[in-house]
Structure formats: C-alpha cells, structure tokens
Amino acid sequence: MRKIHFLLSSLVLFILFVSCNNKKLTEVVEVPLPTAEEKVTMGIPDDVTAEEGAFQMERLSYPYDGLNPNISPLTLEMHYSKHYLTYTNNLNKAIAGTELDDLTIEEILSKLDLNDAEIRNNAGGYYNHSLYWKCLGKGSGQPKDTLAEAITKKFGSFAQFTTSFKEEATKQFGSSWSWLIVDKSGNLKITSTQNQDNPLMHNALVQGTPILALDLWEHAYYLDYQYKRKNYVDAFFKVINWKKVGENYEEALKK
Numbered sequence: 001m002r003k004i005h006f007l008l009s010s011l012v013l014f015i016l017f018v019s020c021n022n023k024k025l026t027e028v029v030e031v032p033l034p035t036a037e038e039k040v041t042m043g044i045p046d047d048v049t050a051e052e053g054a055f056q057m058e059r060l061s062y063p064y065d066g067l068n069p070n071i072s073p074l075t076l077e078m079h080y081s082k083h084y085l086t087y088t089n090n091l092n093k094a095i096a097g098t099e100l101d102d103l104t105i106e107e108i109l110s111k112l113d114l115n116d117a118e119i120r121n122n123a124g125g126y127y128n129h130s131l132y133w134k135c136l137g138k139g140s141g142q143p144k145d146t147l148a149e150a151i152t153k154k155f156g157s158f159a160q161f162t163t164s165f166k167e168e169a170t171k172q173f174g175s176s177w178s179w180l181i182v183d184k185s186g187n188l189k190i191t192s193t194q195n196q197d198n199p200l201m202h203n204a205l206v207q208g209t210p211i212l213a214l215d216l217w218e219h220a221y222y223l224d225y226q227y228k229r230k231n232y233v234d235a236f237f238k239v240i241n242w243k244k245v246g247e248n249y250e251e252a253l254k255k
Contacts, residue, residue, distance in 0.1 A: 053096065068210050
C-alpha cells in the first residue's frame with residue numbers, strides 16, 4: 001500500500017514539473033489605482049526666472065490662484081512658467097550679440113524684419129504676454145477717470161465697448177490677440193492680430209499703442225474652457241485690472 005502511495009505521489013510531482021516547464025510563468029504585481037483627485041504641486045511665480053539676457057520676465061502682481069475661478073491656477077502656472085518663459089529665453093538667444101540687444105522691446109518691434117520669423121514670433125510673444133499679465137488682476141469693475149471718459153466718448157458707453165470688444169475677440173479664428181489701443185491721433189480703437197503679431201509692428205492693419213491685451217491662443221484657456229472661447233472672453237472681463245489699463249492709457253497719450 002505504501003508503495004502504491006509513493007508511486008502516486010511521484011507521478012503527481014512529475015506531472016507538475018512537466019507542466020511548469022511547458023507553461024510561461026507570469027508574475028502578478030498589484031498596482032494601486034489612482035485616486036479620484038490628485039494634488040498638483042506648483043511653485044510660485046517669483047521662482048520662475050529667465051536665463052541671462054537683455055529681457056527678464058514681467059513679475060506677476062498676483063499668485064497662481066489669484067484669478068481663480070476665471071483663470072485656473074493650473075492654466076496660469078503653465079502659461080506663465082512654460083509658454084512665457086520660453087518666449088523670453090528664445091528672444092534673448094535670438095538677439096544676443098546683435099544691434100537689437102541694446103534696444104527696448106518697443107524699438108525692436110518697430111524695426112522688425114518681418115521675414116525673421118524667430119525674432120518676430122519671440123519678440124511679439126514676449127511683449128504681448130508682458131502686457132497681458134499687467135492687464136490682469138482681481139478686477140476693478142470698470143475704468144475710471146480719463147479712460148472712462150474716453151471710452152464713453154468713443155463707444156457710447158462702457159457696456160457698448162464691452163460688447164464690441166467681446167465680438168471682436170470671439171470672431172477671431174485660430175491663434176490671435178485682441179487689443180484696445182491708442183492710435184497716433186490719440187483715439188481708442190479695438191483691433192486684433194494673428195499669431196504673436198501686435199499693433200506696434202509696421203505690418204499691423206491698425207497701428208497704435210496697446211493698453212489692453214487679450215490672449216486668444218488655446219494655451220491661455222483650453223484647460224478651463226476647452227473649445228468655448230466665448231466663455232473665456234467673458235471670464236477675462238471679470239479679471240481686468242482697469243486701474244492698470246488706465247495708467248497704460250495715460251502713458252500712451254504722452255507718446
């Protein structure tokens with residue numbers, strides 16, 4: 001009986017040995033599932049610094065969450081620390097060692113060789129974003145004093161100006177910017193430009209000094225509003241720093 005038991009045990013072990021050698025062994029590892037919400041760690045705007053060069057980044061007067069919920073912290077952080085930083089660094093590299101190295105950004109834009117795509121795109125991107133950041137804040141409702149009077153005189157009312165500006169911005173196709181500018185005669189005008197061009201460039205259909213800038217590139221709003229650009233334009237009007245825009249207007253009149 002013991003002999004039969006031994007033979008059966010040996011047979012089972014032999015079958016298992018052959019089976020394991022004929023099969024591919026698979027190691028099973030338990031991987032934890034992602035949590036429903038994952039915290040995103042981000043720094044602060046002042047930690048972001050451009051490489052050494054002629055131009056440095058415009059410092060934000062608000063933290064990354066300072067425009068929330070109209071512009072989310074993630075959108076602002078990515079826009080400022082990635083896109084704007086890249087334009088700044090690329091501009092500095094493009095003009096290093098050239099006659100443009102000692103000029104202001106406004107002078108570079110006015111003397112721009114439109115065939116030089118590298119400087120055109122990065123100088124425009126640097127200037128446009130620098131103004132955009134300065135036009136944003138917690139929002140002061142409506143313009144006051146001299147700018148308020150000029151808007152009423154030109155557009156009939158602040159409400160009509162708002163409608164006209166939003167219509168101009170919403171109808172733009174693709175990557176672009178919308179502007180409130182002061183032209184050479186000191187008049188306010190609403191206009192738009194494609195890509196990173198702006199009204200300071202001599203190819204602009206409507207030239208003048210920008211005092212309010214709205215970035216309509218998708219990186220400025222897509223994380224928050226996806227394809228609903230109109231919603232982003234509406235939200236932009238809730239975070240315009242009209243005090244700063246008013247200061248920009250006063251400066252533009254002096255030129």
